[in-house]
Amino acid sequence: MNARRKALAAALGALPLLLFAQSESPKVDYATIAKIREEGLQRSQVMDLAGYMADVLGPRLTLSEDMKRAQAWAKDKMAALGLENVAVEPFMDYGVSWDMEFFSLHMLEPDYQPMVGFPLAHTPGTNGPLTLPAVIVDVQAKSGLAAFKGKLKGQAVLASPPLAIDPNALNQPVNRYTDEDLRKIEETLPGPPRRPAIPPAPPNPDLLRPEEKMAFFKAEGALAVFQCEGGRPGAVRGFARPGTRDDKWSREATLASLPIIAVNPEHYNRMYRILRRSIPVKVRVEVRNRVGEKNEWASNVVGEIPGTDLKDGVVIVGAHFDTWHASPNASDDTAGCAVALEAARILKAVGAKPRRTIRVAFWGGEEQGIFGSREYVLRHFGDPKDPKNPPKPAYEKFSAYFNQDYGAGAFRGIHLQGNEHARRLFAAWAEPLRDLGFTAISAQSPGSTDHVSFDRAGLPGFQFIQDRIPWTAGHMNLDFFDTLQAEDLMKNAVIMAVFAWQAAQDEERVPRKTLK
Numbered sequence: 001m002n003a004r005r006k007a008l009a010a011a012l013g014a015l016p017l018l019l020f021a022q023s024e025s026p027k028v029d030y031a032t033i034a035k036i037r038e039e040g041l042q043r044s045q046v047m048d049l050a051g052y053m054a055d056v057l058g059p060r061l062t063l064s065e066d067m068k069r070a071q072a073w074a075k076d077k078m079a080a081l082g083l084e085n086v087a088v089e090p091f092m093d094y095g096v097s098w099d100m101e102f103f104s105l106h107m108l109e110p111d112y113q114p115m116v117g118f119p120l121a122h123t124p125g126t127n128g129p130l131t132l133p134a135v136i137v138d139v140q141a142k143s144g145l146a147a148f149k150g151k152l153k154g155q156a157v158l159a160s161p162p163l164a165i166d167p168n169a170l171n172q173p174v175n176r177y178t179d180e181d182l183r184k185i186e187e188t189l190p191g192p193p194r195r196p197a198i199p200p201a202p203p204n205p206d207l208l209r210p211e212e213k214m215a216f217f218k219a220e221g222a223l224a225v226f227q228c229e230g231g232r233p234g235a236v237r238g239f240a241r242p243g244t245r246d247d248k249w250s251r252e253a254t255l256a257s258l259p260i261i262a263v264n265p266e267h268y269n270r271m272y273r274i275l276r277r278s279i280p281v282k283v284r285v286e287v288r289n290r291v292g293e294k295n296e297w298a299s300n301v302v303g304e305i306p307g308t309d310l311k312d313g314v315v316i317v318g319a320h321f322d323t324w325h326a327s328p329n330a331s332d333d334t335a336g337c338a339v340a341l342e343a344a345r346i347l348k349a350v351g352a353k354p355r356r357t358i359r360v361a362f363w364g365g366e367e368q369g370i371f372g373s374r375e376y377v378l379r380h381f382g383d384p385k386d387p388k389n390p391p392k393p394a395y396e397k398f399s400a401y402f403n404q405d406y407g408a409g410a411f412r413g414i415h416l417q418g419n420e421h422a423r424r425l426f427a428a429w430a431e432p433l434r435d436l437g438f439t440a441i442s443a444q445s446p447g448s449t450d451h452v453s454f455d456r457a458g459l460p461g462f463q464f465i466q467d468r469i470p471w472t473a474g475h476m477n478l479d480f481f482d483t484l485q486a487e488d489l490m491k492n493a494v495i496m497a498v499f500a501w502q503a504a505q506d507e508e509r510v511p512r513k514t515l516k
């Protein structure tokens with residue numbers, strides 16, 4: 001073969017391959033991505049949004065007056081940014097509202113010590129300041145209760161063991177994933193299906209459930225309960241009164257409870273050690289909580305950029321707007337809401353007219369059990385496994401949900417959630433984002449947040465791989481705006497906007513786990 005013929009043959013040989021590659025490569029809209037990057041990286045408003053939510057709105061417990069005020073703000077803000085069909089949408093007949101109004105705790109004897117803490121959600125107040133002797137009741141079994149009968153009247157109970165504090169915990173550097181770490185994440189496969197579970201141990205008849213313990217303290221005439229749940233040096237961790245899910249956040253159960261107070265570990269431990277020396281401890285405590293009069297529905301907030309020729313198909317970006325009540329929970333998940341809203345703002349600012357509808361969702365009820373997104377999915381799309389909520393027409397046309405809720409760190413890639421069919425799309429969309437550090441695609445299926453509601457219903461729902469910023473741990477009283485990193489959130493909003501845009505523009509919806 002002469003050189004000319006050789007070249008021709010090579011070209012002809014390559015032709016089918018070239019056509020194949022062209023028809024199979026996901027389309028990437030570089031022109032719009034350039035505009036998204038420019039708007040999101042040069043004129044970002046994400047820190048202003050996050051700052052307003054964290055500082056001005058503050059903590060947002062599901063179904064609290066705080067949350068209602070914040071949702072009204074979110075609705076107005078979405079509308080002001082040009083989103084349409086904005087709504088505060090009830091998802092669940094929840095219970096009564098609960099808000100913390102005032103808290104103060106001091107050790108008076110044997111030495112004065114102002115103490116840091118906060119009441120658990122859905123507990124009552126103290127009806128004014130109480131000055132009480134403190135007593136240790138570290139009991140984990142029913143059989144242990146008898147020893148305290150008749151001994152708790154008029155006292156404050158220290159109900160949990162003292163907490164060991166790791167002195168190194170204060171000194172955790174921001175530890176971003178290296179290329180090597182990301183490679184390991186990519187190469188960590190989900191592993192074989194779980195082996196059949198070991199049969200559970202027979203129920204222990206002596207096991208004392210937390211709500212039974214609290215009922216005993218109340219019946220014995222104790223007036224307040226202190227506990228220490230861990231967390232970190234200087235930080236208080238606490239959630240809701242035990243039993244709230246069973247009694248459905250009811251007014252009666254809330255008012256029937258004792259005030260239960262989570263205390264900073266150092267302050268709790270100090271009281272505990274003094275009492276162990278048989279030296280009396282006297283405390284002064286005052287709690288005022290606002291408990292709603294009647295049951296109400298909890299809500300999500302949604303708004304959208306309506307689609308054009310494929311407008312009945314939907315792409316959703318979102319995060320949970322509800323938080324625990326002791327801090328604004330800047331990292332959990334205020335930052336995620338700011339990123340999702342900023343992604344929508346960017347798309348509006350660049351004049352994006354998506355083919356599919358791009359919706360922003362601020363979920364409620366995530367911290368109590370991922371309720372807001374789950375109910376939303378059932379109501380709007382349905383679930384083939386749920387006979388009460390069979391798939392609706394919107395189910396077939398739905399494309400994908402993208403979530404941020406693993407802290408406030410930068411997106412470094414995305415988990416496929418067991419959906420290998422999405423790999424090629426995501427790899428193509430990630431390519432123009434490589435310089436933002438967004439490179440990894442993992443086969444893993446992480447859980448514990450709102451994308452799971454979509455995944456459970458058989459719809460594509462995804463959570464990003466995020467750098468871990470150690471101090472910004474949610475669920476504590478020390479999760480504020482200060483630890484949010486502007487560059488991380490700016491990048492995240494750009495990536496969220498690019499994924500939403502690409503999913504909205506693609507000829508096909510994001511494929512599902514089982515191709516049909």
Ligand SMILES: [Zn+2]
Pocket residue numbers: 320332333366405449474
């Ligand atoms: Zn969260």
